[in-house]
Amino acid sequence: xxxxxxxxxxxxxxxxxxxxxxxxxxxxxxxxxxxxxxxxxxxxxxxxxxxxxxxxxxxxxxxxxxxxxxxxxxxxxxxxxxxxxxxxxxxxxxxxxxxxxxxxxxxxxxxxxxxxxxxxxxxxxxxxxxxxxxxxxxxxxxxxxxxxxxxxxxxxxxxxxxxxxxxxxxxxxxxxxxxxxxxxxxxxxxxxxxxxxxxxxxxxxxxxxxxxxxxxxxxxxxxxx
Amino acid sequence: xxxxxxxxxxxxxxxxxxxxxxxxxxxxxxxxxxxxxxxxxxxxxxxxxxxxxxxxxxxxxxxxxxxxxxxxxxxxxxxxxxxxxxxxxxxxxxxxxxxxxxxxxxxxxxxxxxxxxxxxxxxxxxxxxxxxxxxxxxxxxxxxxxxxxxxxxxxxxxxxxxxxxxxxxxxxxxxxxxxxxxxxxxxxxxxxxxxxxxxxxxxxxxxxxxxxxxxxxxxxxxxxxxxxxxxxxxxxxxxxxxxxxxxxxxxxxxxxxxxxxxxxxxxxxx
Numbered sequence: 001x002x003x004x005x006x007x008x009x010x011x012x013x014x015x016x017x018x019x020x021x022x023x024x025x026x027x028x029x030x031x032x033x034x035x036x037x038x039x040x041x042x043x044x045x046x047x048x049x050x051x052x053x054x055x056x057x058x059x060x061x062x063x064x065x066x067x068x069x070x071x072x073x074x075x076x077x078x079x080x081x082x083x084x085x086x087x088x089x090x091x092x093x094x095x096x097x098x099x100x101x102x103x104x105x106x107x108x109x110x111x112x113x114x115x116x117x118x119x120x121x122x123x124x125x126x127x128x129x130x131x132x133x134x135x136x137x138x139x140x141x142x143x144x145x146x147x148x149x150x151x152x153x154x155x156x157x158x159x160x161x162x163x164x165x166x167x168x169x170x171x172x173x174x175x176x177x178x179x180x181x182x183x184x185x186x187x188x189x190x191x192x193x194x195x196x197x198x199x200x201x202x203x204x205x206x207x208x209x210x211x212x213x214x215x216x217x218x219x220x221x222x223x224x225x
Numbered sequence: 226x227x228x229x230x231x232x233x234x235x236x237x238x239x240x241x242x243x244x245x246x247x248x249x250x251x252x253x254x255x256x257x258x259x260x261x262x263x264x265x266x267x268x269x270x271x272x273x274x275x276x277x278x279x280x281x282x283x284x285x286x287x288x289x290x291x292x293x294x295x296x297x298x299x300x301x302x303x304x305x306x307x308x309x310x311x312x313x314x315x316x317x318x319x320x321x322x323x324x325x326x327x328x329x330x331x332x333x334x335x336x337x338x339x340x341x342x343x344x345x346x347x348x349x350x351x352x353x354x355x356x357x358x359x360x361x362x363x364x365x366x367x368x369x370x371x372x373x374x375x376x377x378x379x380x381x382x383x384x385x386x387x388x389x390x391x392x393x394x395x396x397x398x399x400x401x402x403x404x405x406x407x408x409x410x411x412x413x414x415x416x417x418x419x420x421x422x423x424x425x426x427x428x429x430x431x432x433x434x435x436x437x438x439x440x441x442x443x444x445x446x447x448x449x450x451x452x453x454x455x456x457x458x459x460x461x462x463x464x465x466x467x468x469x470x471x472x473x474x475x476x477x478x479x480x481x482x483x484x485x486x487x488x489x490x491x492x493x494x495x
Contacts, residue, residue: 044482056467075372076365079363085384090466092463093466095463100471142456142460143456144388145385146376147390149376150376152371153375170420170421
């Protein structure tokens with residue numbers, strides 16, 4: 001019963017909130033689609049926060065997407081021990097880098113008075129959820145390996161069963177508690193996504209990864225943001 | 226009439242979906258008249274056990290064992306302290322259907338579930354090598370199942386070892402007391418994580434024989450060098466990589482605090 005609630009009801013509820021509120025926000029408050037750069041308030045600590053966080057999380061998310069979209073190819077890659085270790089150590093390294101970045105983001109926001117003043121409750125909700133997500137993900141990688149393989153075998157069919165509107169909860173029902181916590185927290189993140197600064201992910205074109213560094217200033221009034 | 230109302234006629238073979246249910250969920254640990262495997266031989270079960278108790282046990286075996294039921298506790302001791310898994314979606318009707326099948330098959334001279342479904346030929350060195358290749362993923366499983374290594378490890382897997390989602394299988398051959406129980410288990414893995422996967426991609430007989438031979442060999446090697454601390458090695462490797470990338474970022478963007486203002490000032494001086 002709990003499994004059905006967490007792995008069928010919760011995913012659909014989260015996705016419904018995600019799509020409905022994201023569209024509503026884009027139509028009614030288009031100019032709030034931003035993460036409001038804080039670079040001009042503090043920019044030395046930011047480098048060790050934002051850069052490792054973003055590159056780390058993008059790498060980890062790319063691997064999750066590969067597990068969902070190319071499960072057979074991922075398994076074929078992992079059928080060689082060396083390749084498996086390269087992939088697992090690589091993704092664990094990226095996750096640890098993202099965690100390092102997130103901890104710096106949280107410390108920077110908490111300890112700098114100017115940044116504290118512009119950090120909202122929604123920001124803290126996101127930071128805490130992300131921290132839980134990173135810690136459970138890293139623990140899963142360490143204690144329940146090799147996730148890049150069994151994600152493709154067990155979680156990918158479950159996710160596709162959700163898309164087909166025929167949820168097969170049995171694929172996740174027997175997973176260890178850490179894996180379940182990681183999944184449930186992921187859907188909580190998706191549910192709060194449209195209410196928070198995370199919407200900046202959807203703003204295209206998204207050239208942050210390869211464009212040259214630049215100074216960013218706010219042009220929004222703080223009372224309206 | 227009273228006889229008819231009491232339940233289905235025992236002389237009638239149960240429907241084929243009940244056979245499928247038993248084959249997929251019970252036959253990997255139980256025979257009917259073929260001797261014990263991971264669990265007891267179920268021949269004549271209804272003659273020695275009443276239905277009410279079977280209903281309570283099959284609804285949640287672990288709960289009954291943990292509650293201290295003497296009969297459940299005795300079975301638990303007798304079968305190497307392994308819990309029978311609770312079958313997902315178990316209902317009173319399904320339990321009755323399975324008991325009816327056991328009762329019907331017990332009455333036959335030879336049940337469909339009496340014997341081992343694996344060939345009984347002797348295992349060879351070639352089986353061990355094939356089993357090792359299948360375990361490690363060097364040779365893909367014929368029906369598309371994932372290699373064991375993705376979720377399990379054994380003593381001879383080098384480096385960071387195999388997966389840790391499932392248990393280490395170094396001593397599984399000894400734990401299950403040999404080829405018969407292990408082979409039956411692998412023909413239709415009943416564990417809740419493996420069942421949904423291997424019902425779609427079952428192992429072939431020759432693959433099971435290879436894996437049994439490999440795990441028999443691993444059981445002989447096990448205990449020589451216990452493998453521990455692979456999580457720490459993995460954490461160290463991941464942390465080293467993350468630190469290297471951070472150093473690379475620092476180097477790559479070494480002009481990050483001087484790249485905007487200084488060039489602007491220099492251009493105005495020119």
